[in-house]
Amino acid sequence: MSDTISRFIFDNSDVRGEHIRLEKSYQDILSIHHYPPGVANLLGEFLAAASLLSATIKFEGALILQVRGDGEIPLIMAEANSKQELRAIARDANEAMSTDFKTLIGNGQLAMTIAPDNGKPYQGIVSLDGNSLAHCLEAYFQRSEQLATRVWLCANGQHASGLLLQQLPSIKPDLDRWEHLSTIAHTIKNDELLNLDVETLLYRLYHQDAVRLFDSKPMVARCRCSRERVAQALISIGREELDDILLEKGQIETNCEFCNRLYQFNRSDVDALFEQGSDITRH
Incomplete structure (x- = not known):
């Protein structure tokens, strides 16, 4: 399946992970607006990131990841809900020519909104610190949630993929184990992230570790307008x-x-x- 999200955990560890790979849903969204290449790639990273983050929360509703800045893209956002439905947009971005994250985004804020179907929304906001969306998200979790989180994102206009590792809350966290697992993940290359299925990727990274992979869930591009x-x-x-x-x-x-x-x-x-x-x- 080309559009799937997969959860995995490491046995005898307080570390969990999520893997996302998007193809058709990503291309369906891009076909509506025809963004420049740099914008299309960044929007793919936002889609992958929103999917990964929504999968870490047990709720019925939507997670919205949004950045407002003073760069070439005034606003970019992606939304993933608990039904594995995606939508995204980059506003007023047709003239954006750069492929550099800081040039595209500029200075601004990263907002993550959790909007339950029943209940009040919750929003966390941090300044844009980092030279990539992944780095900004890691800083967000460090400041707002105090959860050690590492994120890898990549998109090329055809595929969008991402990997997330997160240390679960624990009275006595195993810092050595966390460092070991995240260091191995740092060896991943963009080509591997984009082109390998989750089983192959996890085996290549963690064949010497006990990894438990759960059934994948399909993702689909679907707007919630009515x-x-x-x-x-x-x-x-x-x-x-x-x-x-x-x-x-x-x-x-x-x-x-x-x-x-x-x-x-x-x-x-x-x-x-x-x-x-x-x-x-x-x-």
């Missing part, structure tokens, strides 16, 4: 402004910035939005 969500956004704009748009254009049209799906609302649709009990998803 007519109902768009309708709620229109209601928040207010009836007066919507009436002005209808008077000028005859109908309201809006595209989802993630999947580019077009939503249209005419005057009767808008009337229905403000009528209590109306079905706003009937079209």
Whole structure:
């Protein structure tokens, strides 16, 4: 399977790991916006990272990884949910020509938001310290979660892959074991990360260690937009402004910035939005 995430643990150890490899889902997302190569590669890293991080949390909902900066990409974000569904976007990035992380992102903040389906969202924010997304995420976990975490990410416009090692909370952590496992992972090459399946990769890295690999889960590109969500956004704009748009254009049209799906609302649709009990998803 080309789009899968896999969990693994090391026996007699407080270290866990996740591996992600994306192909079709990554290409499906890129096909919507046609980003420059450097942006496409970085977006792949964001997709891989969001997938890895969402898999470490037991919850029903979505994890959103987002960076706002003053570089060539004003905003870039990826979202992965508990159903292994992905979406991502780089906003106003069509003129970005660099392949350098710091040039693309500039100075800014890295935000990680956990949005449960039921409950209040939680967000952690740190400054962008590091010359890669992986380094920034490691710094995030060191500062915000106090969890030793190492991340490796790579994307080339066709495939996006990632590997995560994390030391679980423990009264007496085995620091020597952690150092051993993370040092071995540092030998991985980008070609290996992009092209090897998880079984082959783990054997190449840890054939002398006891690794337990769990069943892989499929990942898919799927936007969470809906007519109902768009309708709620229109209601928040207010009836007066919507009436002005209808008077000028005859109908309201809006595209989802993630999947580019077009939503249209005419005057009767808008009337229905403000009528209590109306079905706003009937079209």
